[in-house]
Amino acid sequence: MTQHISTCTLCEATCGILVTVDEGRVTRIVGDPDDPFSRGHICPKAAALADLQHDPDRLTHPVRRTATGWERVSWDEALDEAAGRIHALQREHGVDAMAVYLGNPNVHNLGSMLFMPDFIRALRTKRRYSATSVDQLPHMLANQEMFGHAGLFPIPDLDRCDFLLMFGANPVVSNGSIMTAPGVRKRLKQIAGRGELVVVDPRRTETAEIASAHHFIRPGTDALALAAMVHVIFAERTPNLTHLAEDARNLNRLRDFVQPFAPERVAGVTGIPAESLRALALKLADTERAAVYGRMGTCTQDFGGTSSMLLYALNAITGHLDSVGGMMFTEPALDSVHTPTGKPGRAYRRYGRWHSRVRGLPEFAGELPVATLAEDILTPGDDAIRGMVVWAGNPVLSCPNGKQLDEALAGLDFLVSVDLYITETNRHADLILPVVPPLSRSHYDAAFNSLAVRNVAKYVPAALPTTGEERHDWQVCVDLEERLARARGVGAIARAKLMARRKVGPEGILAGSLRLGPHGLRSGLRGVSLSKLKAEPHGVDLGPLKPCLRSRMPSDWDGVDLCPELYDAAREGLQAALDGPADGLLLIGRRQLRTNNSWLHNAPRLMKGADRCTLLMHPQDAAARAIEDGSRVRVSSRVGFVEVPVALSDDMMRGVVSLPHGFGHGRDGVGWTHAAEHAGASINDLTDDQRVDVVSGNAALNGTPVEVAAAGA
């Protein structure tokens, strides 16, 4: 029996775990009390890492789809065919005939983080999509437009904050997002204990439950509420920008932007009384250590872009951007923002350099909004998308109008998927290339150490070997690149470079990057290195966040832009939104403690108990439609309908209903046997691909207009 020190990669919290292995099987997973960051905390999902490891449904060798079902093929065959068909398709129809979709788990995977960018470049296509545009894109756009770099995320300084105002996030269940903070529930309770935690959400969530106060807000109206709070600061306080020194600009533009949105004007449509908005704004201004934070609920909605911009601006003008206890910036040991010399690079804006094919939505950070993917496949024309690579993603369940995307994928000339399972998405694939499960990978958290509430670093080796033929994601990147290079007749130098990268591997790149990072050689010989991390396997704490924005913004960036011009595109829509929505129900999503987007429903221990794919509805909304608690209802939107059981709850705001996302495993040919027994319905068969934020192109998953009626009525 052996015990391995490891890290859970299932969510952003990066908890330290201890994995007991007996004769090749995981027998126990517990929290690691010696991890200086997570201190023993874990959630019920950690144990599911064992289910993943030993799941008989998990693919352990490449497969090819045939008329009679999946057949086992060798890696050589599969890779040759994949590269050959990508090459042939691009030669015949142009490089952009191939598209790629990258899913969320890539960000939790060191090898993918380090090798995927090169693979994407090697694909040569501009048709790149990812889960970013159904998630945090609005934050990234605001980072770029306000601070000069899409990767400069402000993080709430949780442990020193005395007043946290939280919009559209539910960390008690999600375990925190763009706020890596293992044991976040305890950290939030401490804020409520020493000060105040206020939650603004259309549902009285599990986080609202432990908060000092909760306000219902009508979905999609956060930008109006935030504009009103900024309005209050201008009207009743002097914007406090001293902490940013001369590094802030466009204050007058901001004043002008929020001018139409006095609290009295937005109270009706947001559902938050004017005096509450005023009191919250003034409390922010008058509390020394305070922050306003927003997440999924503020991003994936009609005004996601503007909400993110105003959130940052409100922090800035109340003295809480880049200051202790407010919204701060990490200085991660592996730093993707700074150049290896330690100097901030030049600002380069990546927005609108090309556009989606049918709707003409702008590229951001090299990607197109995924809400446009299906139409860019389905609309006939010479420039249509004909082939795809889907890597660690399940867009049929995770992107708006999933049914339409399902149809689109079924009609592709070629689809190759890199995944652990046969999913709702890759059941349409020609080839599936299987990769190793989390506990068989070494790990350094390249993404979430950069979003953590303290500066931390930790490296763990793989806990278990693989027993099948699975390869590492990074290996598959290089495998495919090599074959593409060969098919295209690319020169010897490029191929030698690839061989060198394969040889160096993730560890080699990590070692070099850590030495060159802010805590490496620059902090002297005792700074962070891979060997130091290997000697401290529970991880190292590099201290609390420090004000550092000036040194992290690009050198040619003119200081924080409090109101970038790009957001003018939203002005008209915001004005129109003041007149309020038509009557009717708005649908929002929710997460649950025992789920992880669409892909942990096959873990038996997480799926025990009652059906969790239920529609939450306020009792009065139900009574008005003669709907009874526990009955089946039909929920319909512009794009489709689903049938689910209803659970009545006065935790819902009137006029708002909620359905979890990630379900809908009842489709034919899905390889998740256990998940299929608890299939549920997909909320994304209701969300609308035509609803996007006008500034960022991010999908407006929340606030979908729906009708609800008794099923069969």
Ligand SMILES: Nc1nc2c(c(=O)[nH]1)N[C@H]1C(S)=C(S)[C@@H](COP(=O)(O)OP(=O)(O)OC[C@H]3O[C@@H](n4cnc5c(=O)[nH]c(N)nc54)[C@H](O)[C@@H]3O)O[C@H]1N2
């Ligand atoms: N309506 C609605 N829709 C949503 C959301 C919502 O709140 N509401 N949330 C959105 C958000 S925040 C996100 S991030 C997206 C997620 O959207 P996606 O990333 O498209 O979907 P996931 O469900 O995370 O599926 C991940 C897939 O990767 C596979 N996988 C897991 N680990 C690995 C690995 O290491 N390597 C490889 N190659 N494959 C792996 C899994 O088997 C699974 O098939 O969904 C979005 N969709």
Ligand SMILES: Nc1nc2c(c(=O)[nH]1)N[C@H]1C(S)=C(S)[C@@H](COP(=O)(O)OP(=O)(O)OC[C@H]3O[C@@H](n4cnc5c(=O)[nH]c(N)nc54)[C@H](O)[C@@H]3O)O[C@H]1N2
């Ligand atoms: N257990 C579990 N944990 C997870 C995941 C999971 O699937 N399961 N997924 C992971 C991923 S990929 C992510 S991105 C994070 C997300 O982490 P969070 O953002 O913390 O999680 P959500 O539950 O999506 O919270 C969004 C909240 O916004 C509210 N909301 C909806 N519409 C609006 C609106 O218009 N305005 C406001 N103010 N609120 C609104 C919803 O009611 C919900 O409570 O969670 C991660 N952690």
Ligand code: SF4
């Ligand atoms: S909170 Fe997240 S990282 Fe921690 S054990 Fe749960 S799933 Fe894993």
Ligand SMILES: [Mo]
């Ligand atoms: Mo996400």
